[in-house]
Amino acid sequence: MLLKDKVAIITGCNSEIGMGWAAAIKCAEQGADVVVCDYRTDQLDQLTARIDALGHRAIWLRADISDQAQVERVVDKAIETFGHIDVLINNAGIASDNGPFLECSEEMLDRNIAVNFKGAWYFCQAVIPHMRKQGGGAIVNNASLNATRPVAGWAPYTTSKMALIGMSKSIAYEFGVDNIRSNCIAPGPIRTELGLGGSRRVAEELDIPFDEAVKLAEHANVLGRWGSPGEAADLMVYLASDMASFVTGSTIDVGGGFVAGL
Numbered sequence: 001m002l003l004k005d006k007v008a009i010i011t012g013c014n015s016e017i018g019m020g021w022a023a024a025i026k027c028a029e030q031g032a033d034v035v036v037c038d039y040r041t042d043q044l045d046q047l048t049a050r051i052d053a054l055g056h057r058a059i060w061l062r063a064d065i066s067d068q069a070q071v072e073r074v075v076d077k078a079i080e081t082f083g084h085i086d087v088l089i090n091n092a093g094i095a096s097d098n099g100p101f102l103e104c105s106e107e108m109l110d111r112n113i114a115v116n117f118k119g120a121w122y123f124c125q126a127v128i129p130h131m132r133k134q135g136g137g138a139i140v141n142n143a144s145l146n147a148t149r150p151v152a153g154w155a156p157y158t159t160s161k162m163a164l165i166g167m168s169k170s171i172a173y174e175f176g177v178d179n180i181r182s183n184c185i186a187p188g189p190i191r192t193e194l195g196l197g198g199s200r201r202v203a204e205e206l207d208i209p210f211d212e213a214v215k216l217a218e219h220a221n222v223l224g225r226w227g228s229p230g231e232a233a234d235l236m237v238y239l240a241s242d243m244a245s246f247v248t249g250s251t252i253d254v255g256g257g258f259v260a261g262l
């Protein structure tokens with residue numbers, strides 16, 4: 001078991017076909033107790049019940065991660081319930097509020113920064129003091145191949161995810177001495193609500209059927225298919241575990257050999 005007796009906080013878990021859900025199940029399968037949160041909560045009873053059935057403890061909390069006070073409440077509750085936090089997976093994100101660069105309003109930029117970047121920033125600031133006291137921990141941030149290999153029409157998203165990578169590297173540098181590791185995963189097209197939402201937008205922009213837009217993503221990587229949430233979650237679990245004990249400050253692609261983007 002890679003995460004035996006660890007406690008993990010995972011954000012953005014309310015979708016059964018999402019990466020956060022898959023990460024929560026996989027962390028529990030590897031021995032962790034889990035705190036899950038999201039600003040939508042209708043599926044979270046079901047998720048925590050699944051984790052209970054695996055023999056591990058799980059609690060869910062409602063939180064809009066763009067609000068620092070709500071983030072701090074999640075971390076306080078995690079400590080109150082479990083006494084320690086060993087793993088933080090900053091997974092929640094949005095891909096809405098994007099468009100051609102000159103048409104992007106300040107509000108669109110702010111929304112992407114607030115959720116995709118500042119939400120993770122708030123969590124790191126709240127969790128790191130606990131990890132420091134405990135003698136270490138692992139942070140995994142869900143960035144995107146869209147950060148490192150941008151395409152047109154996604155500047156707010158790309159900018160927010162690139163900021164996330166910058167934060168992750170800064171934390172790795174500053175807290176290596178405290179045995180805290182910080183890494184990013186950079187997924188390519190993963191078949192989730194958010195991923196398929198991207199295809200919906202492509203279909204509208206190119207005026208093509210949705211199915212055709214879904215297929216376009218398959219041509220953007222050398223394996224010729226979408227990835228599954230579990231394939232991305234496996235990388236999160238690896239980075240969260242002692243298997244990755246000498247890996248920090250890294251951004252690792254999970255994109256089937258993505259060939260699109262700059």
Ligand SMILES: NC(=O)c1ccc[n+]([C@@H]2O[C@H](COP(=O)([O-])OP(=O)(O)OC[C@H]3O[C@@H](n4cnc5c(N)ncnc54)[C@H](O)[C@@H]3O)[C@@H](O)[C@H]2O)c1
Binds near residue numbers: 063064186192194
């Ligand atoms: N699917 C892809 O192709 C892809 C590719 C690269 C990166 N990503 C990143 O992966 C992460 C997970 O996305 P996913 O694809 O599994 O989709 P998803 O829609 O299942 O996950 C996003 C989750 O974040 C939650 N969320 C959004 N705003 C929030 C907020 N303000 N507070 C709390 N929770 C909030 C949503 O409710 C949702 O459950 C995101 O950060 C996304 O940017 C996705």
